[in-house]
Amino acid sequence: MAPVPIRFETPAYRAAYGRINAMVIVGEGLACRHFRLLAEAFPDQAGDLHRLAAMEAGHAREFAGCGVHLGIRPELALARRRFAPLHQLFLEARGQADRVGQVVIQCLIVECFAVAAYGAYLPVADAYAQPITERVMADEDEHLDFGERWLRPQMDAVAGAVMAWCARTLPVILAMVAPLRADVSALGMDPGALVGDFSALLCESLERIGFSPEQSRRLLARLLAQAAAGHWPASATA
Ligand code: PL3
Ligand code: FE2
């Protein structure tokens, strides 16, 4: 099937872009804040974490530029409301001085989601946004890697906590993106493929830090069961 050409100037595209672009800008801004808070939780790695935070601030600026380039105003207040539960969960982990929770939420789950989302956007992005998205994706890989490198050596001690935080965070992510389904489609992306890629990336990450393929698949099954229960685009397959 030949791909349908994307018409960046239509009102439907522009309205959807204003909402999705805002999610990206707010998500990157929160990622910056989370890495600054992680720098406080990991004083011995504060320099590195401040560097990652600065990368996130750069992402927010560059994606904001993508909206400006199209002459579209992002719906930031809506995006902030949609991201609030995820930010609250991060703050809860921080409030308990739970470093595993903070790393799982930001470095594993949010970063895997970012890589899946930007990977889905890349083939349908306009010529201005495409190289930016490609560069940002490489950065997000590094952020994921930070979390994996910290978790892997202590896996025996933290496996239960990692699973528990995944189980708490995934429904929050699902609830956040479920209302984006129509907008994701309007930009030319397949919401089902997006969740499929996200689950696959998260599974691979869990395996890299030491879970067995069975354990990661069980978590994935839980995710897809929630999808079937209506919390995620129904076309999700993985
Ligand atoms: C990590 O550095 C930042 C995480 C931000 C995640 C934003 C996700 C927004 C969801 C929108 C889904 C589709 C995609 C893409 C367009 C650029
Ligand atoms: Fe980022």
Ligand code: FE2
């Ligand atoms: Fe990131």
